[in-house]
Amino acid sequence: MSAPPIDGLVTRLRAAGCVFAEEEAALLLEAAALGGGAQPGDRLEHLVERRIGGEPLEHVLGWVAFAGRRWGVAPGVFVPRQRSELLVREAVAAAPPGRAVVVDLCCGNGALGGAVALALRDAGGEVVLHASDVDAAATACAAANLAPLGGVVHAGDLYAALPGSLQGGVDILLCHAPYVPTAAIALMPPEAREHEPLVALDGGSDGLDVLRRVIADAWSWLAPGGSLLFEVGDDEQLATVATHLTAVGLGRRVAEDDETGATVVVATRRAPEGKRASAGPNA
Structure with a gap:
Protein backbone atom coordinates (compact mmCIF):
# COMPACT_ATOMS: atom_id res chain seq x y z
CA MET A 1 0.00 0.00 0.00
CA GLY A 54 11.60 28.19 -3.46
CA GLU A 55 8.49 30.35 -3.74
CA PRO A 56 7.27 31.63 -0.35
CA LEU A 57 4.51 29.49 1.10
CA GLU A 58 2.27 32.55 1.42
CA HIS A 59 2.58 33.32 -2.30
CA VAL A 60 1.77 29.70 -3.12
CA LEU A 61 -1.29 29.67 -0.86
CA GLY A 62 -2.42 33.16 -1.84
CA TRP A 63 -2.74 34.34 1.76
CA VAL A 64 -0.76 35.09 4.91
CA ALA A 65 -1.90 34.51 8.49
CA PHE A 66 -1.41 37.77 10.37
CA ALA A 67 -2.97 39.10 13.57
CA GLY A 68 -5.53 36.32 13.71
CA ARG A 69 -6.79 36.64 10.15
CA ARG A 70 -5.91 35.49 6.64
CA TRP A 71 -4.95 38.32 4.28
CA GLY A 72 -4.56 37.89 0.54
CA VAL A 73 -1.01 38.18 -0.78
CA ALA A 74 -0.02 37.80 -4.42
CA PRO A 75 3.28 36.73 -5.98
CA GLY A 76 5.72 39.62 -6.02
CA VAL A 77 4.16 41.32 -2.98
CA PHE A 78 5.94 41.70 0.36
CA VAL A 79 4.79 39.13 2.92
CA PRO A 80 4.05 40.64 6.36
CA ARG A 81 6.25 39.17 9.09
CA GLN A 82 4.81 37.85 12.33
CA ARG A 83 7.05 40.20 14.32
CA SER A 84 5.08 43.12 12.90
CA GLU A 85 2.15 42.14 15.10
CA LEU A 86 3.95 44.18 17.77
CA LEU A 87 3.53 47.25 15.59
CA VAL A 88 -0.19 46.53 15.33
CA ARG A 89 -0.57 46.13 19.09
CA GLU A 90 1.29 49.36 19.77
CA ALA A 91 -0.80 51.22 17.20
CA VAL A 92 -4.03 50.04 18.79
CA ALA A 93 -2.77 51.12 22.21
CA ALA A 94 -1.78 54.56 20.88
CA ALA A 95 -5.08 55.28 19.09
CA PRO A 96 -7.52 57.78 20.61
CA PRO A 97 -10.86 56.51 21.88
CA GLY A 98 -13.91 56.92 19.69
CA ARG A 99 -12.90 57.80 16.17
CA ALA A 100 -9.45 57.46 14.64
CA VAL A 101 -7.87 58.28 11.31
CA VAL A 102 -5.38 55.55 10.42
CA VAL A 103 -2.88 55.77 7.56
CA ASP A 104 -0.67 52.86 6.47
CA LEU A 105 2.33 54.03 4.44
CA CYS A 106 4.40 51.40 2.57
CA CYS A 107 1.31 49.26 3.09
CA GLY A 108 2.27 46.19 1.06
CA ASN A 109 -0.79 43.95 1.08
CA GLY A 110 -2.52 46.18 3.64
CA ALA A 111 -2.51 43.66 6.50
CA LEU A 112 -1.03 46.01 9.11
CA GLY A 113 -3.47 48.84 8.56
CA GLY A 114 -6.33 46.41 8.20
CA ALA A 115 -5.44 44.63 11.45
CA VAL A 116 -5.33 47.93 13.32
CA ALA A 117 -8.69 49.00 11.90
CA LEU A 118 -10.32 45.68 12.83
CA ALA A 119 -8.96 45.79 16.38
CA LEU A 120 -10.17 49.35 16.92
CA ARG A 121 -13.62 48.54 15.54
CA ASP A 122 -13.84 45.41 17.69
CA ALA A 123 -13.26 47.74 20.65
CA GLY A 124 -16.21 49.86 19.58
CA GLY A 125 -14.35 52.59 17.74
CA GLU A 126 -14.87 54.20 14.35
CA VAL A 127 -11.99 54.12 11.88
CA VAL A 128 -11.15 56.07 8.74
CA LEU A 129 -8.50 54.00 6.94
CA HIS A 130 -6.15 55.05 4.14
CA ALA A 131 -3.15 53.13 2.79
CA SER A 132 -0.50 53.77 0.15
CA ASP A 133 2.38 52.05 -1.57
CA VAL A 134 4.62 52.82 -4.52
CA ASP A 135 4.37 49.27 -5.87
CA ALA A 136 1.42 48.56 -8.20
CA ALA A 137 1.16 44.87 -7.29
CA ALA A 138 1.04 45.79 -3.61
CA THR A 139 -1.68 48.41 -4.00
CA ALA A 140 -3.83 46.01 -6.02
CA CYS A 141 -3.46 43.41 -3.28
CA ALA A 142 -4.12 45.95 -0.52
CA ALA A 143 -7.22 47.24 -2.28
CA ALA A 144 -8.70 43.74 -2.35
CA ASN A 145 -7.93 43.25 1.35
CA LEU A 146 -9.08 46.63 2.59
CA ALA A 147 -12.14 47.34 0.45
CA PRO A 148 -14.36 45.17 2.69
CA LEU A 149 -13.18 47.29 5.63
CA GLY A 150 -13.97 50.56 3.88
CA GLY A 151 -10.29 51.34 3.44
CA VAL A 152 -9.04 53.49 0.59
CA VAL A 153 -5.76 52.56 -1.10
CA HIS A 154 -3.60 55.06 -2.99
CA ALA A 155 -0.73 54.39 -5.40
CA GLY A 156 2.28 56.65 -5.07
CA ASP A 157 5.34 57.69 -3.09
CA LEU A 158 4.69 58.06 0.64
CA TYR A 159 2.70 61.20 1.54
CA ALA A 160 2.44 62.34 -2.08
CA ALA A 161 -0.09 59.57 -2.63
CA LEU A 162 -2.43 60.74 0.14
CA PRO A 163 -5.31 63.22 -0.04
CA GLY A 164 -4.13 66.60 1.20
CA SER A 165 -7.20 66.82 3.41
CA LEU A 166 -5.59 64.30 5.77
CA GLN A 167 -2.78 66.68 6.72
CA GLY A 168 -2.85 67.52 10.40
CA GLY A 169 -5.53 64.93 11.11
CA VAL A 170 -3.85 61.51 11.19
CA ASP A 171 -4.08 59.80 14.58
CA ILE A 172 -2.16 56.63 13.71
CA LEU A 173 0.51 56.77 11.01
CA LEU A 174 1.90 53.29 10.36
CA CYS A 175 4.94 52.90 8.17
CA HIS A 176 6.52 49.53 7.58
CA ALA A 177 9.33 51.08 5.58
CA PRO A 178 12.22 48.92 4.34
CA TYR A 179 15.04 49.02 6.88
CA VAL A 180 17.50 46.41 5.62
CA PRO A 181 20.84 48.03 4.57
CA THR A 182 21.61 47.50 0.89
CA ALA A 183 24.72 45.44 1.64
CA ALA A 184 22.68 43.04 3.79
CA ILE A 185 20.11 42.21 1.11
CA ALA A 186 22.35 39.44 -0.21
CA LEU A 187 22.27 37.83 3.24
CA MET A 188 18.49 37.57 3.36
CA PRO A 189 16.76 34.22 2.75
CA PRO A 190 16.24 33.47 -0.97
CA GLU A 191 12.47 33.45 -0.42
CA ALA A 192 12.62 37.16 0.34
CA ARG A 193 15.31 38.49 -1.97
CA GLU A 194 14.17 36.46 -5.00
CA HIS A 195 10.40 36.73 -4.64
CA GLU A 196 9.64 40.02 -2.86
CA PRO A 197 10.10 43.47 -4.43
CA LEU A 198 13.45 45.10 -3.75
CA VAL A 199 11.67 48.38 -3.02
CA ALA A 200 10.07 46.72 0.01
CA LEU A 201 13.39 45.38 1.35
CA ASP A 202 16.22 47.79 0.54
CA GLY A 203 16.48 50.70 2.96
CA GLY A 204 19.64 52.21 1.49
CA SER A 205 23.19 52.31 2.84
CA ASP A 206 22.18 52.28 6.52
CA GLY A 207 18.63 51.01 6.03
CA LEU A 208 17.01 54.34 6.90
CA ASP A 209 16.61 56.17 3.59
CA VAL A 210 12.82 55.86 3.50
CA LEU A 211 12.33 56.36 7.22
CA ARG A 212 14.24 59.65 7.13
CA ARG A 213 11.77 60.97 4.57
CA VAL A 214 8.80 59.72 6.55
CA ILE A 215 10.04 61.28 9.78
CA ALA A 216 10.88 64.60 8.12
CA ASP A 217 7.26 65.28 7.14
CA ALA A 218 5.39 63.34 9.82
CA TRP A 219 4.63 66.36 12.02
CA SER A 220 2.51 68.07 9.37
CA TRP A 221 0.41 64.94 8.80
CA LEU A 222 -0.14 63.94 12.41
CA ALA A 223 -2.96 65.30 14.51
CA PRO A 224 -1.88 66.75 17.86
CA GLY A 225 -1.44 63.66 20.01
CA GLY A 226 -1.12 61.47 16.92
CA SER A 227 1.62 58.86 16.59
CA LEU A 228 3.97 57.62 13.88
CA LEU A 229 4.91 53.96 14.33
CA PHE A 230 7.66 52.05 12.53
CA GLU A 231 10.16 49.22 12.99
CA VAL A 232 13.95 49.33 13.12
CA GLY A 233 16.48 46.54 12.93
CA ASP A 234 19.14 47.29 15.55
CA ASP A 235 20.39 49.71 18.21
CA GLU A 236 22.43 51.73 15.72
CA GLN A 237 19.34 52.42 13.63
CA LEU A 238 17.41 53.22 16.80
CA ALA A 239 19.97 55.83 17.83
CA THR A 240 19.91 57.41 14.38
CA VAL A 241 16.12 57.71 14.16
CA ALA A 242 16.04 59.11 17.70
CA THR A 243 18.16 62.02 16.50
CA HIS A 244 15.84 62.66 13.55
CA LEU A 245 12.71 62.48 15.70
CA THR A 246 14.15 64.98 18.17
CA ALA A 247 15.00 67.33 15.30
CA VAL A 248 11.38 67.44 14.12
CA GLY A 249 9.92 67.72 17.62
CA LEU A 250 8.39 64.28 18.00
CA GLY A 251 8.52 62.51 21.35
CA ARG A 252 9.24 58.80 21.31
CA ARG A 253 9.13 55.55 23.17
CA VAL A 254 10.40 52.12 22.18
CA ALA A 255 8.59 48.78 22.42
CA GLU A 256 10.37 45.45 22.04
CA ASP A 257 9.31 41.82 21.74
CA ASP A 258 12.09 39.49 22.84
CA GLU A 259 10.37 36.44 21.37
CA THR A 260 10.20 37.77 17.80
CA GLY A 261 13.09 40.24 18.00
CA ALA A 262 10.85 43.12 16.93
CA THR A 263 11.65 46.73 17.84
CA VAL A 264 8.94 49.35 17.29
CA VAL A 265 9.31 53.09 17.70
CA VAL A 266 6.21 55.07 18.69
CA ALA A 267 6.84 58.74 17.88
CA THR A 268 4.15 61.15 19.05
CA ARG A 269 3.23 64.71 18.23
CA ARG A 270 2.42 65.97 21.68
CA ALA A 271 -1.03 67.48 22.12
CA PRO A 272 -1.42 70.90 23.77
CA GLU A 273 -1.56 70.72 27.55
CA GLY A 274 -4.84 69.28 28.76
CA LYS A 275 -5.96 68.16 25.30
CA ARG A 276 -5.95 64.86 23.43
CA ALA A 277 -6.49 65.16 19.73
CA SER A 278 -9.80 64.11 18.30
CA ALA A 279 -9.75 62.25 15.03
CA GLY A 280 -9.03 64.23 11.92
CA PRO A 281 -11.07 64.87 8.79
CA ASN A 282 -13.26 62.27 7.16
CA ALA A 283 -11.38 62.28 3.88
Whole structure:
Protein backbone atom coordinates (compact mmCIF):
# COMPACT_ATOMS: atom_id res chain seq x y z
CA MET A 1 0.00 0.00 0.00
CA SER A 2 1.32 3.44 -0.89
CA ALA A 3 1.93 5.94 1.85
CA PRO A 4 -0.88 8.43 2.58
CA PRO A 5 -0.50 11.57 0.41
CA ILE A 6 0.48 13.78 3.31
CA ASP A 7 3.35 11.48 4.30
CA GLY A 8 4.91 11.60 0.86
CA LEU A 9 4.30 15.32 0.68
CA VAL A 10 6.01 15.92 4.02
CA THR A 11 9.02 13.94 2.82
CA ARG A 12 9.32 16.02 -0.34
CA LEU A 13 8.96 19.31 1.50
CA ARG A 14 11.46 18.33 4.16
CA ALA A 15 13.97 17.28 1.49
CA ALA A 16 13.57 20.72 -0.09
CA GLY A 17 14.50 22.37 3.21
CA CYS A 18 11.06 23.30 4.56
CA VAL A 19 11.47 23.41 8.34
CA PHE A 20 7.77 23.15 9.13
CA ALA A 21 7.05 20.48 6.54
CA GLU A 22 4.08 18.91 8.35
CA GLU A 23 2.24 22.22 8.74
CA GLU A 24 3.01 23.24 5.18
CA ALA A 25 1.81 19.91 3.80
CA ALA A 26 -1.54 20.30 5.55
CA LEU A 27 -1.97 23.83 4.19
CA LEU A 28 -1.07 22.80 0.65
CA LEU A 29 -3.56 19.92 0.78
CA GLU A 30 -6.22 22.36 1.97
CA ALA A 31 -5.43 24.80 -0.82
CA ALA A 32 -5.56 22.07 -3.46
CA ALA A 33 -8.91 20.84 -2.16
CA LEU A 34 -10.43 24.33 -2.18
CA GLY A 35 -9.00 25.48 -5.52
CA GLY A 36 -10.88 25.52 -8.78
CA GLY A 37 -10.10 24.43 -12.31
CA ALA A 38 -7.84 21.39 -12.45
CA GLN A 39 -8.34 18.19 -10.50
CA PRO A 40 -7.20 18.32 -6.83
CA GLY A 41 -4.24 16.03 -7.50
CA ASP A 42 -3.02 18.22 -10.35
CA ARG A 43 -3.58 21.37 -8.30
CA LEU A 44 -1.63 19.89 -5.40
CA GLU A 45 1.31 18.94 -7.60
CA HIS A 46 1.41 22.42 -9.09
CA LEU A 47 1.42 24.02 -5.62
CA VAL A 48 4.06 21.63 -4.32
CA GLU A 49 6.34 22.28 -7.28
CA ARG A 50 6.09 26.02 -6.69
CA ARG A 51 6.93 25.60 -3.01
CA ILE A 52 9.82 23.19 -3.64
CA GLY A 53 11.09 25.64 -6.24
CA GLY A 54 11.60 28.19 -3.46
CA GLU A 55 8.49 30.35 -3.74
CA PRO A 56 7.27 31.63 -0.35
CA LEU A 57 4.51 29.49 1.10
CA GLU A 58 2.27 32.55 1.42
CA HIS A 59 2.58 33.32 -2.30
CA VAL A 60 1.77 29.70 -3.12
CA LEU A 61 -1.29 29.67 -0.86
CA GLY A 62 -2.42 33.16 -1.84
CA TRP A 63 -2.74 34.34 1.76
CA VAL A 64 -0.76 35.09 4.91
CA ALA A 65 -1.90 34.51 8.49
CA PHE A 66 -1.41 37.77 10.37
CA ALA A 67 -2.97 39.10 13.57
CA GLY A 68 -5.53 36.32 13.71
CA ARG A 69 -6.79 36.64 10.15
CA ARG A 70 -5.91 35.49 6.64
CA TRP A 71 -4.95 38.32 4.28
CA GLY A 72 -4.56 37.89 0.54
CA VAL A 73 -1.01 38.18 -0.78
CA ALA A 74 -0.02 37.80 -4.42
CA PRO A 75 3.28 36.73 -5.98
CA GLY A 76 5.72 39.62 -6.02
CA VAL A 77 4.16 41.32 -2.98
CA PHE A 78 5.94 41.70 0.36
CA VAL A 79 4.79 39.13 2.92
CA PRO A 80 4.05 40.64 6.36
CA ARG A 81 6.25 39.17 9.09
CA GLN A 82 4.81 37.85 12.33
CA ARG A 83 7.05 40.20 14.32
CA SER A 84 5.08 43.12 12.90
CA GLU A 85 2.15 42.14 15.10
CA LEU A 86 3.95 44.18 17.77
CA LEU A 87 3.53 47.25 15.59
CA VAL A 88 -0.19 46.53 15.33
CA ARG A 89 -0.57 46.13 19.09
CA GLU A 90 1.29 49.36 19.77
CA ALA A 91 -0.80 51.22 17.20
CA VAL A 92 -4.03 50.04 18.79
CA ALA A 93 -2.77 51.12 22.21
CA ALA A 94 -1.78 54.56 20.88
CA ALA A 95 -5.08 55.28 19.09
CA PRO A 96 -7.52 57.78 20.61
CA PRO A 97 -10.86 56.51 21.88
CA GLY A 98 -13.91 56.92 19.69
CA ARG A 99 -12.90 57.80 16.17
CA ALA A 100 -9.45 57.46 14.64
CA VAL A 101 -7.87 58.28 11.31
CA VAL A 102 -5.38 55.55 10.42
CA VAL A 103 -2.88 55.77 7.56
CA ASP A 104 -0.67 52.86 6.47
CA LEU A 105 2.33 54.03 4.44
CA CYS A 106 4.40 51.40 2.57
CA CYS A 107 1.31 49.26 3.09
CA GLY A 108 2.27 46.19 1.06
CA ASN A 109 -0.79 43.95 1.08
CA GLY A 110 -2.52 46.18 3.64
CA ALA A 111 -2.51 43.66 6.50
CA LEU A 112 -1.03 46.01 9.11
CA GLY A 113 -3.47 48.84 8.56
CA GLY A 114 -6.33 46.41 8.20
CA ALA A 115 -5.44 44.63 11.45
CA VAL A 116 -5.33 47.93 13.32
CA ALA A 117 -8.69 49.00 11.90
CA LEU A 118 -10.32 45.68 12.83
CA ALA A 119 -8.96 45.79 16.38
CA LEU A 120 -10.17 49.35 16.92
CA ARG A 121 -13.62 48.54 15.54
CA ASP A 122 -13.84 45.41 17.69
CA ALA A 123 -13.26 47.74 20.65
CA GLY A 124 -16.21 49.86 19.58
CA GLY A 125 -14.35 52.59 17.74
CA GLU A 126 -14.87 54.20 14.35
CA VAL A 127 -11.99 54.12 11.88
CA VAL A 128 -11.15 56.07 8.74
CA LEU A 129 -8.50 54.00 6.94
CA HIS A 130 -6.15 55.05 4.14
CA ALA A 131 -3.15 53.13 2.79
CA SER A 132 -0.50 53.77 0.15
CA ASP A 133 2.38 52.05 -1.57
CA VAL A 134 4.62 52.82 -4.52
CA ASP A 135 4.37 49.27 -5.87
CA ALA A 136 1.42 48.56 -8.20
CA ALA A 137 1.16 44.87 -7.29
CA ALA A 138 1.04 45.79 -3.61
CA THR A 139 -1.68 48.41 -4.00
CA ALA A 140 -3.83 46.01 -6.02
CA CYS A 141 -3.46 43.41 -3.28
CA ALA A 142 -4.12 45.95 -0.52
CA ALA A 143 -7.22 47.24 -2.28
CA ALA A 144 -8.70 43.74 -2.35
CA ASN A 145 -7.93 43.25 1.35
CA LEU A 146 -9.08 46.63 2.59
CA ALA A 147 -12.14 47.34 0.45
CA PRO A 148 -14.36 45.17 2.69
CA LEU A 149 -13.18 47.29 5.63
CA GLY A 150 -13.97 50.56 3.88
CA GLY A 151 -10.29 51.34 3.44
CA VAL A 152 -9.04 53.49 0.59
CA VAL A 153 -5.76 52.56 -1.10
CA HIS A 154 -3.60 55.06 -2.99
CA ALA A 155 -0.73 54.39 -5.40
CA GLY A 156 2.28 56.65 -5.07
CA ASP A 157 5.34 57.69 -3.09
CA LEU A 158 4.69 58.06 0.64
CA TYR A 159 2.70 61.20 1.54
CA ALA A 160 2.44 62.34 -2.08
CA ALA A 161 -0.09 59.57 -2.63
CA LEU A 162 -2.43 60.74 0.14
CA PRO A 163 -5.31 63.22 -0.04
CA GLY A 164 -4.13 66.60 1.20
CA SER A 165 -7.20 66.82 3.41
CA LEU A 166 -5.59 64.30 5.77
CA GLN A 167 -2.78 66.68 6.72
CA GLY A 168 -2.85 67.52 10.40
CA GLY A 169 -5.53 64.93 11.11
CA VAL A 170 -3.85 61.51 11.19
CA ASP A 171 -4.08 59.80 14.58
CA ILE A 172 -2.16 56.63 13.71
CA LEU A 173 0.51 56.77 11.01
CA LEU A 174 1.90 53.29 10.36
CA CYS A 175 4.94 52.90 8.17
CA HIS A 176 6.52 49.53 7.58
CA ALA A 177 9.33 51.08 5.58
CA PRO A 178 12.22 48.92 4.34
CA TYR A 179 15.04 49.02 6.88
CA VAL A 180 17.50 46.41 5.62
CA PRO A 181 20.84 48.03 4.57
CA THR A 182 21.61 47.50 0.89
CA ALA A 183 24.72 45.44 1.64
CA ALA A 184 22.68 43.04 3.79
CA ILE A 185 20.11 42.21 1.11
CA ALA A 186 22.35 39.44 -0.21
CA LEU A 187 22.27 37.83 3.24
CA MET A 188 18.49 37.57 3.36
CA PRO A 189 16.76 34.22 2.75
CA PRO A 190 16.24 33.47 -0.97
CA GLU A 191 12.47 33.45 -0.42
CA ALA A 192 12.62 37.16 0.34
CA ARG A 193 15.31 38.49 -1.97
CA GLU A 194 14.17 36.46 -5.00
CA HIS A 195 10.40 36.73 -4.64
CA GLU A 196 9.64 40.02 -2.86
CA PRO A 197 10.10 43.47 -4.43
CA LEU A 198 13.45 45.10 -3.75
CA VAL A 199 11.67 48.38 -3.02
CA ALA A 200 10.07 46.72 0.01
CA LEU A 201 13.39 45.38 1.35
CA ASP A 202 16.22 47.79 0.54
CA GLY A 203 16.48 50.70 2.96
CA GLY A 204 19.64 52.21 1.49
CA SER A 205 23.19 52.31 2.84
CA ASP A 206 22.18 52.28 6.52
CA GLY A 207 18.63 51.01 6.03
CA LEU A 208 17.01 54.34 6.90
CA ASP A 209 16.61 56.17 3.59
CA VAL A 210 12.82 55.86 3.50
CA LEU A 211 12.33 56.36 7.22
CA ARG A 212 14.24 59.65 7.13
CA ARG A 213 11.77 60.97 4.57
CA VAL A 214 8.80 59.72 6.55
CA ILE A 215 10.04 61.28 9.78
CA ALA A 216 10.88 64.60 8.12
CA ASP A 217 7.26 65.28 7.14
CA ALA A 218 5.39 63.34 9.82
CA TRP A 219 4.63 66.36 12.02
CA SER A 220 2.51 68.07 9.37
CA TRP A 221 0.41 64.94 8.80
CA LEU A 222 -0.14 63.94 12.41
CA ALA A 223 -2.96 65.30 14.51
CA PRO A 224 -1.88 66.75 17.86
CA GLY A 225 -1.44 63.66 20.01
CA GLY A 226 -1.12 61.47 16.92
CA SER A 227 1.62 58.86 16.59
CA LEU A 228 3.97 57.62 13.88
CA LEU A 229 4.91 53.96 14.33
CA PHE A 230 7.66 52.05 12.53
CA GLU A 231 10.16 49.22 12.99
CA VAL A 232 13.95 49.33 13.12
CA GLY A 233 16.48 46.54 12.93
CA ASP A 234 19.14 47.29 15.55
CA ASP A 235 20.39 49.71 18.21
CA GLU A 236 22.43 51.73 15.72
CA GLN A 237 19.34 52.42 13.63
CA LEU A 238 17.41 53.22 16.80
CA ALA A 239 19.97 55.83 17.83
CA THR A 240 19.91 57.41 14.38
CA VAL A 241 16.12 57.71 14.16
CA ALA A 242 16.04 59.11 17.70
CA THR A 243 18.16 62.02 16.50
CA HIS A 244 15.84 62.66 13.55
CA LEU A 245 12.71 62.48 15.70
CA THR A 246 14.15 64.98 18.17
CA ALA A 247 15.00 67.33 15.30
CA VAL A 248 11.38 67.44 14.12
CA GLY A 249 9.92 67.72 17.62
CA LEU A 250 8.39 64.28 18.00
CA GLY A 251 8.52 62.51 21.35
CA ARG A 252 9.24 58.80 21.31
CA ARG A 253 9.13 55.55 23.17
CA VAL A 254 10.40 52.12 22.18
CA ALA A 255 8.59 48.78 22.42
CA GLU A 256 10.37 45.45 22.04
CA ASP A 257 9.31 41.82 21.74
CA ASP A 258 12.09 39.49 22.84
CA GLU A 259 10.37 36.44 21.37
CA THR A 260 10.20 37.77 17.80
CA GLY A 261 13.09 40.24 18.00
CA ALA A 262 10.85 43.12 16.93
CA THR A 263 11.65 46.73 17.84
CA VAL A 264 8.94 49.35 17.29
CA VAL A 265 9.31 53.09 17.70
CA VAL A 266 6.21 55.07 18.69
CA ALA A 267 6.84 58.74 17.88
CA THR A 268 4.15 61.15 19.05
CA ARG A 269 3.23 64.71 18.23
CA ARG A 270 2.42 65.97 21.68
CA ALA A 271 -1.03 67.48 22.12
CA PRO A 272 -1.42 70.90 23.77
CA GLU A 273 -1.56 70.72 27.55
CA GLY A 274 -4.84 69.28 28.76
CA LYS A 275 -5.96 68.16 25.30
CA ARG A 276 -5.95 64.86 23.43
CA ALA A 277 -6.49 65.16 19.73
CA SER A 278 -9.80 64.11 18.30
CA ALA A 279 -9.75 62.25 15.03
CA GLY A 280 -9.03 64.23 11.92
CA PRO A 281 -11.07 64.87 8.79
CA ASN A 282 -13.26 62.27 7.16
CA ALA A 283 -11.38 62.28 3.88
